[in-house]
Amino acid sequence: MAPPPWCYCTNVTSSTRTAGGVLVLLVTFVLWPVLKVLWLSVAGAAGLTLANYEAFFSSSRLARILVNSLAVATVSTALTVLIALVLAYAVTRTTIPGKRFVSLMALLPLISPPFLVSLAFILLFGRNGLVTHGLGLDWSIYGFTGIVVAQIFTFLPPAYILLANVLGNMDAALEEAAENLGAGPLTTLRRVTLSLARPGLASAALIVFILCMTDFGNPILIGGRYNVPATEIYSQVIGMNDFASASTMSVILIVPCLLAYVLNTYWVGSRSYVTVTAGARAAVRPTPPALRWPLTVVAAGFALFTAVIYALIPLGSLVRLWGSDWSLSLKHYTFASTAEGPWPIWNSVKLAVLAGLIGTVLALLTAYVIERKRPPGARVLESLGLLPAALPGTVIGVGYILAFNVPPLLLTGTVWILVTSVVFWKFPVAVLAAINALKQIDPAVEEAAVSLGAGSVRTFVRVVLPLLTGTAFSIFVYFFINGMVTVSAVIFLIFPGFNLGSVAILNQVENGYPGVACALGTLILVIVIGAVLLLRALVGGDRVAILKV
Amino acid sequence: MRISLRGLTKRFGAALAVDGLSLDVRPGELVSLVGGSGCGKTTTLRMIAGFERPDAGQILFDDRVVNGVPPRRRNVGIVFQSYALFPTMTVADNIAFGLRVAHWPEPKLRARVAEMVALTHLGGLEGRYANQLSGGQQQRVALARALARRPEVLLLDEPLSALDAKIRLRLRGELRRIQQDLGITAVYVTHDQEEALSIADRIAVMRAGRIEQIGGPEEIYARPQTEFVADFVGISNLLACRVVSAANGVVDWEGERLRVPLAPGADGAVIVSIRPEKLSVGTDAAADRNRLQGVLEVVTFLGPFVRLEVTVHGRPFWVDVPTERATALERRKPLTLAFVPADCVVLPEGAPAVP
Ligand SMILES: Nc1ncnc2c1ncn2[C@@H]1O[C@H](COP(=O)(O)OP(=O)(O)OP(=O)(O)O)[C@@H](O)[C@H]1O
Ligand SMILES: [Mg+2]
Numbered sequence: 001m002a003p004p005p006w007c008y009c010t011n012v013t014s015s016t017r018t019a020g021g022v023l024v025l026l027v028t029f030v031l032w033p034v035l036k037v038l039w040l041s042v043a044g045a046a047g048l049t050l051a052n053y054e055a056f057f058s059s060s061r062l063a064r065i066l067v068n069s070l071a072v073a074t075v076s077t078a079l080t081v082l083i084a085l086v087l088a089y090a091v092t093r094t095t096i097p098g099k100r101f102v103s104l105m106a107l108l109p110l111i112s113p114p115f116l117v118s119l120a121f122i123l124l125f126g127r128n129g130l131v132t133h134g135l136g137l138d139w140s141i142y143g144f145t146g147i148v149v150a151q152i153f154t155f156l157p158p159a160y161i162l163l164a165n166v167l168g169n170m171d172a173a174l175e176e177a178a179e180n181l182g183a184g185p186l187t188t189l190r191r192v193t194l195s196l197a198r199p200g201l202a203s204a205a206l207i208v209f210i211l212c213m214t215d216f217g218n219p220i221l222i223g224g225r226y227n228v229p230a231t232e233i234y235s236q237v238i239g240m241n242d243f244a245s246a247s248t249m250s251v252i253l254i255v256p257c258l259l260a261y262v263l264n265t266y267w268v269g270s271r272s273y274v275t276v277t278a279g280a281r282a283a284v285r286p287t288p289p290a291l292r293w294p295l296t297v298v299a300a301g302f303a304l305f306t307a308v309i310y311a312l313i314p315l316g317s318l319v320r321l322w323g324s325d326w327s328l329s330l331k332h333y334t335f336a337s338t339a340e341g342p343w344p345i346w347n348s349v350k351l352a353v354l355a356g357l358i359g360t361v362l363a364l365l366t367a368y369v370i371e372r373k374r375p376p377g378a379r380v381l382e383s384l385g386l387l388p389a390a391l392p393g394t395v396i397g398v399g400y401i402l403a404f405n406v407p408p409l410l411l412t413g414t415v416w417i418l419v420t421s422v423v424f425w426k427f428p429v430a431v432l433a434a435i436n437a438l439k440q441i442d443p444a445v446e447e448a449a450v451s452l453g454a455g456s457v458r459t460f461v462r463v464v465l466p467l468l469t470g471t472a473f474s475i476f477v478y479f480f481i482n483g484m485v486t487v488s489a490v491i492f493l494i495f496p497g498f499n500l501g502s503v504a505i506l507n508q509v510e511n512g513y514p515g516v517a518c519a520l521g522t523l524i525l526v527i528v529i530g531a532v533l534l535l536r537a538l539v540g541g542d543r544v545a546i547l548k549v
Numbered sequence: 550m551r552i553s554l555r556g557l558t559k560r561f562g563a564a565l566a567v568d569g570l571s572l573d574v575r576p577g578e579l580v581s582l583v584g585g586s587g588c589g590k591t592t593t594l595r596m597i598a599g600f601e602r603p604d605a606g607q608i609l610f611d612d613r614v615v616n617g618v619p620p621r622r623r624n625v626g627i628v629f630q631s632y633a634l635f636p637t638m639t640v641a642d643n644i645a646f647g648l649r650v651a652h653w654p655e656p657k658l659r660a661r662v663a664e665m666v667a668l669t670h671l672g673g674l675e676g677r678y679a680n681q682l683s684g685g686q687q688q689r690v691a692l693a694r695a696l697a698r699r700p701e702v703l704l705l706d707e708p709l710s711a712l713d714a715k716i717r718l719r720l721r722g723e724l725r726r727i728q729q730d731l732g733i734t735a736v737y738v739t740h741d742q743e744e745a746l747s748i749a750d751r752i753a754v755m756r757a758g759r760i761e762q763i764g765g766p767e768e769i770y771a772r773p774q775t776e777f778v779a780d781f782v783g784i785s786n787l788l789a790c791r792v793v794s795a796a797n798g799v800v801d802w803e804g805e806r807l808r809v810p811l812a813p814g815a816d817g818a819v820i821v822s823i824r825p826e827k828l829s830v831g832t833d834a835a836a837d838r839n840r841l842q843g844v845l846e847v848v849t850f851l852g853p854f855v856r857l858e859v860t861v862h863g864r865p866f867w868v869d870v871p872t873e874r875a876t877a878l879e880r881r882k883p884l885t886l887a888f889v890p891a892d893c894v895v896l897p898e899g900a901p902a903v904p
Contacts, residue, residue: 173633176600181647181698182621191646195637285600 015456019375022366026384028409029424033399034254034391040247040402052248062232066252069228072144072219073212076151080208081201083152084159087299092168093175093193094287096296098303105303106160108310109153111528113485113502115217116521118150119509120309122222123316123518128323142224150218153306155211159204166200167193172283185291199268206264210257214392216488217502221509229253230488233394237492243402250395261390313525316518332519337508340499345523348501351418351490352483359423359430359479360472366427367434368460372443382431389428393488396425401492413495421489426482430475437471438464473539477532484528550610550701550734551576552597557606559592559758566592568758569606579728579735580763581745584755585781590738593755594704597736599623610702626695626733627704630711632687634679640690641666641675647698665693668727685716692724696731703728703735709744721748742782746770754778776899779822786828786866788821789898798890803862807839808890820896825856825869827892830884838887841866845880859886 042048056062087106091099109117125132125141132140141149170193178188194201216230223231229249236246287295316322320329335341366385370378388396400421404411411417441464449463450456465472487502494500499507501524508517552574559567567589574580582590595601597608599620608615615623634643644665648658666672669689679687688708695703708724709717725748728735739745745752746766753763754777762769762778773779780787790800790807795815800807802821809821843861855875857868868886878884 171631171633173629173631174635176598176620177627177629177633177635177694178646178650179600179620180598180625180627181694182650183646184621184650187650192635192637195635198637 015369015373016375018365019369019373019377019381022362022369022381023377023384025362026366026381026424029420030384030387030427033396033403034387036402037247037250037395037399040244041251043244052244053252055245056248056252062249065227065229065232068144068226069213069230069253070256072147072151072226072228073209076148076155076212077205077209079148080152080155080212081159081163081205083302084156084163084204085197085201086295087156087302088160088163088167089193090295090299092164093170093284094292094295095284096287096292096299098296098300102299102303103164105306107157108306109155110157111481111485111532112310112525113217113487113505113521114154114215115150115221115487115506116313116525117153117309118146118218118221119316119505119514119517119521120312121146121150122509122514123312123322126514130323133323142222143226146222146224147215147219147226147228150222151212151215153309154215154218155208158211159208162204162207163197163200166197170196172285176285185288202268203264206260206268210260210390213253213257213260214394214488216392216394216491217506220506230392230394233398234491237398237401243398246398247402250392250398253392254390254395257392258390265386310525313518314522316515317522319515322514332513332515335516335519337511337513337516338504340504342520342523344499344504345501345520345527347498348484348524349527351415351422351500352480354415354419355422355426355483356476356480358419359426360476362423363427363430363434363475364465364468364472367431367438368464370431371435371438372446372464385431386428388425391425393425393486394492396421396489397492400489412493415498417493418490418498418500419483421493422483422486423479425489426479426486430478433475433478434468434471437468441467469539473535477535480531481528484524552702552734552736553607553609554593554597555607555609557593557596557608558604559589559596559601560604565758567596567603570755570758570760571606572753572760572763574734574736576734577729577732578750579725579737579748581737581739581749581752582755583739583742583745583752583781584761586740588755589758590740590755591706594627594706594736594738597702598625598627598704623702624698624700625702625704626698626700628688628691628695628706628708630707632679632691632711634687634690634694636679639676639678640671640682643679643690644693644697646694651698661697665697668696669693670723684712685720688712688720689723692727696727696733701734703733704738705735706738707740708737710739710741717744724748746782752782754781756781771894773822773894773896776820776822776896779820779894779896784825784867785822786825788823790819790821792816792819800895803864805841805862807893808837809839809893809895810890811895815895818898820898822894822896823888823892825867826854828866828868828886828888830857830868830870830874830878830886835887838889841886842883843886844883845878848875848878848880859884861886 041052042050044051084106087102090096091103121141122129124130125146127133127140129140131137174192174196175188178192183191214230215228216234219226219228220231220234229252233246233249233253236242236249317332318328318330319325320327320331366381369375370382370385400417401412403409404417411420445467446459446463449459454462485502487506490500491503491506494503501520505517505520508514508520552572554570554572557567557570558565570589570593572580582593584590592601596603599615599618603616610623635646638646641662644662645658648661653661662675666675669692671686671689671693674682674686679690682690691708705724709720712720721744737745737749746769749766751763751765752769754761754769756777762774769778769782773782776787779785788802790802790809792811792815793799793801793806795811795813798808798811800809800811800819800821807821811819841861843859843866845857845859846865847858849856849858850872853872854869855872857870857875857878859866859868866886
């Protein structure tokens with residue numbers, strides 16, 4: 001549909017200027033760092049060279065790291081999607097008891113640092129673990145198993161949300177029609193329900209695959225000697241200051257992620273079935289006991305285990321010495337093992353608030369420009385804004401160092417490099433949420449305002465923005481949470497005197513103070529949950545949603 | 550096959566959806582369930598299909614009680630309001646679904662699908678997916694799929710409600726033809742009383758989980774037994790009257806004396822129902838008419854006739870007159886309405902109709 005004429009005649013300058021500004025920001029903070037990484041991987045003393053790549057593929061150690069991560073990501077993805085499917089099916093298409101609890105537990109990882117699960121598993125199955133040590137086992141979870149198990153619990157939410165949406169929106173009459181035509185429960189499940197969920201399953205798998213490939217926190221905590229590219233990039237930069245190798249590895253890591261991203265966006269995206277039609281029923285009939293009880297046991301078992309995992313973090317922070325002295329104490333909260341004390345947490349809050357404010361404004365503005373102003377090249381803006389969804393945090397970290405440690409934009413050593421990295425790395429989800437919210441608003445509302453003589457800025461501020469407050473708060477919460485919990489990009493960008501809570505947790509585990517790590521983790525959880533609840537209380541609960549990945 | 554419902558009751562929590570409903574559908578008959586939203590039509594249909602278990606009462610197919618038989622063993626074809634076509638399958642695969650599940654041999658299956666495609670005029674669309682079909686085509690696929698297994702009962706839940714008025718007219722004729730050709734027993738749910746009148750052998754008018762009246766279309770239209778039926782089926786002018794003389798058949802309405810066919814011994818308050826087309830405008834001399842003086846308010850053109858809204862004693866009357874008779878009428882002018890006593894239906898005063 002052609003934009004109405006007033007787009008052109010009255011607001012040419014202001015809307016092009018806004019679009020131009022957004023473009024400059026995205027090029028600077030998304031494209032430029034990636035290009036820097038790409039450039040460094042092929043730059044030689046005498047022009048372009050593929051020497052770095054030759055070195056990579058001729059080193060059996062490095063090649064194995066790549067294979068490692070592919071193996072881990074494949075197994076983790078398969079298991080995560082399978083569990084998400086069972087839980088989503090149980091919650092949306094059956095009448096098991098305790099659905100709300102199951103749903104809540106499946107979504108809990110959304111608001112926690114991504115590697116708290118690893119920490120909990122170390123408390124259970126590590127060398128001094130409750131189970132391993134308690135039973136005197138000569139086995140610990142470090143390595144492949146640990147990464148896979150931790151990733152399942154960490155990356156369940158996006159898969160669960162996606163599949164619950166697909167299955168929950170399915171017309172109940174479809175299953176009834178199959179049954180009416182003589183199909184048994186298994187045939188119905190296979191030929192109707194799962195068949196419909198296939199695009200959703202593919203999408204969930206691709207999204208989770210990217211998350212597992214790029215995961216940094218879990219492998220570094222619980223991977224042991226099982227290296228993956230994300231952790232290898234980290235040790236090359238921090239340990240050896242070898243940016244060329246790190247860049248090469250980054251580019252190699254980007255390839256499968258970008259592939260998965262493109263597949264998901266352009267191939268799977270065009271295949272989803274819209275099944276809700278007029279007269280469709282969502283109500284589910286009572287599930288037969290033969291299915292109801294096994295599903296209840298599985299779903300409730302999963303939910304309870306998740307609850308235990310998250311309970312272990314505060315518990316671990318209160319136990320004097322995990323594995324040997326089980327008496328309770330508050331000594332970990334004195335942070336005596338660290339010179340910084342609890343300050344990294346407050347730095348995290350500062351980062352989270354700044355990222356929340358700046359990210360929300362930028363995301364809304366970008367979405368408005370893309371969705372409503374539709375300047376020439378809107379597709380470019382959109383692609384740039386969504387590109388980070390395919391980028392590993394480690395690559396963002398390396399790219400930001402390379403791009404912003406030299407003038408004219410000397411940001412290293414300031415809080416702004418952390419803020420921009422969080423904002424632009426987490427941009428895609430926020431922009432998509434804002435675009436979707438804008439799509440719900442009838443453009444006629446804006447046209448009415450303009451026809452009554454309001455200018456472009458006034459229309460946005462007075463008419464559009466009030467309709468977007470719920471979305472704005474949700475986006476703020478999303479950036480805030482990520483500012484509090486993210487680790488993989490920011491670990492490259494912190495500077496002396498400005499550590500972050502999430503990174504401090506890693507430091508404490510590495511230094512052998514799991515109790516202090518648990519104390520930090522508990523504080524982060526409390527702050528995040530507290531902030532979400534506070535905001536919900538202030539602006540009305542249902543208006544603040546937790547955005548999905 | 551005969552369907553008998555005996556005292557069927559269904560509760561959802563505290564709400565009573567179907568309340569002691571009894572109904573017999575004769576073999577080969579099409580019975581239509583009509584009634585306002587939420588009166589329990591769908592619930593009744595879903596109990597016949599086996600999707601809901603009645604809390605009390607029995608469902609019989611011929612002489613067999615089927616209360617405990619699961620849906621997939623009832624051999625009942627059902628057309629859902631949303632059609633519920635499988636979006637991942639083509640038209641042919643949708644139609645063949647029930648046959649595949651029943652392990653029909655492939656050649657026989659293909660012949661049957663071709664037969665259904667021909668029956669429902671879907672030729673050439675076999676390879677399409679549901680989202681590549683128009684609403685009317687989707688509806689016919691749903692019908693073909695429901696009939697493919699040769700069910701003995703066909704259930705339809707507002708099968709045409711998602712379609713345009715024109716297509717609705719054509720498809721309901723087609724549905725009726727197929728149902729009669731196959732001689733299949735059918736229950737047809739609709740909230741559109743006109744659709745029910747035109748398609749059904751008998752109509753069951755439902756209200757609050759019960760059947761208020763059941764009968765052929767003419768009977769339901771011409772001789773409603775309750776105020777609700779008179780109001781729900783077609784359009785009626787309903788007058789709350791008081792009996793003056795049962796012997797002479799005289800009632801009082803707003804101070805006017807009207808002659809109506811009263812049962813001997815009638816007493817107290819009654820409702821007199823008169824259809825718009827039974828009212829005439831003008832002062833012809835026939836002596837046996839009731840006459841009322843009113844003022845013309847609104848004239849609505851409806852093609853072959855016009856509908857007048859005439860106010861009598863502050864109450865609107867609907868009057869249908871042939872279009873050519875309406876040219877002489879002027880708004881805001883007084884006129885005389887006349888009607889023959891025999892055209893009135895006298896009903897006991899009941900609870901007010903629920904919308
Ligand atoms: N699964 C259910 N759970 C709870 N209440 C229900 C359920 N299904 C139906 N009801 C209730 O039972 C009553 C009858 O519903 P039913 O769907 O049979 O009405 P209907 O006559 O088909 O109405 P409509 O014309 O709107 O389709 C309604 O009050 C409805 O709210
Ligand atoms: Mg209904």
